[in-house]
Amino acid sequence: xxxxxxxxxxxxxxxxxxxxxxxxxxxxxxxxxxxxxxxxxxxxxxxxxxxxxxxxxxxxxxxxxxxxxxxxxxxxxxxxxxxxxxxxxxxxxxxxxxxxxxxxxxxxxx
Amino acid sequence: xxxxxxxxxxxxxxxxxxxxxxxxxxxxxxxxxxxxxxxxxxxxxxxxxxxxxxxxxxxxxxxxxxxxxxxxxxxxxxxxxxxxxxxxxxxxxxxxxxxxxxxxxxxxxxxxx
Numbered sequence: 001x002x003x004x005x006x007x008x009x010x011x012x013x014x015x016x017x018x019x020x021x022x023x024x025x026x027x028x029x030x031x032x033x034x035x036x037x038x039x040x041x042x043x044x045x046x047x048x049x050x051x052x053x054x055x056x057x058x059x060x061x062x063x064x065x066x067x068x069x070x071x072x073x074x075x076x077x078x079x080x081x082x083x084x085x086x087x088x089x090x091x092x093x094x095x096x097x098x099x100x101x102x103x104x105x106x107x108x109x110x
Numbered sequence: 111x112x113x114x115x116x117x118x119x120x121x122x123x124x125x126x127x128x129x130x131x132x133x134x135x136x137x138x139x140x141x142x143x144x145x146x147x148x149x150x151x152x153x154x155x156x157x158x159x160x161x162x163x164x165x166x167x168x169x170x171x172x173x174x175x176x177x178x179x180x181x182x183x184x185x186x187x188x189x190x191x192x193x194x195x196x197x198x199x200x201x202x203x204x205x206x207x208x209x210x211x212x213x214x215x216x217x218x219x220x221x222x223x
Contacts, residue, residue, distance in 0.1 A: 032208065032209055032211075034211045036211070041198075041219075042216070042217075043200055043214040043215060043216050043217050044153075044200075044212075044214050045214070046210075046211045046212075046213075049210070049211065087153075089211065091208060096141045096158070096160060096204065096206065096207060096208050097143075097155070097158065097208070098208055098211070098212060100152055100153040101152065102150075102151075102152035103152065
């Protein structure tokens with residue numbers, strides 16, 4: 001089983017709509033979880049950390065389900081500028097290394 | 111504004127050349143990492159370092175080496191560049207424990223011809 005699995009998509013989303021996607025992770029001992037955003041031909045940038053209680057940052061909501069070992073990201077009221085690849089990231093060894101999923105590609109359509 | 115700086119944005123090298131990719135961070139981070147990213151394969155860890163003069167192999171270290179002589183600088187070396195090393199190379203750094211995630215440099219797109 002891969003460390004982090006994501007459905008690559010693309011997820012074609014009408015502007016203003018809501019889109020949600022999950023990723024699953026294999027290491028039940030993982031303690032740190034993140035969503036990164038990567039624009040085409042750019043470096044990944046931290047979008048948000050994911051906490052056990054779930055957290056929200058504007059139009060973005062992240063949830064963690066430890067029992068089923070998945071995290072989710074929901075984007076409300078999608079903007080054209082939200083078009084990007086969203087990488088699910090989980091710590092690998094309880095210390096310093098992170099495992100990156102291959103990303104969910106989101107395309108917001110006017 | 112804190113940052114991770116990679117020395118070159120684009121680089122073209124010939125097969126067999128020795129290639130140096132430099133990365134500098136100004137955040138006093140303990141950890142530094144080198145990844146390569148290829149379409150369909152995602153980010154793959156080449157080498158990482160927890161401290162000065164320390165290095166650990168990642169998932170795909172073959173054909174690469176690294177050097178960390180100073181805390182802020184982590185260099186990736188391609189001993190003898192080959193065409194299958196054409197890729198986007200990303201440097202990252204983090205605090206100990208990576209509890210705040212990584213900060214990435216803007217990447218070096220290396221083409222080996």
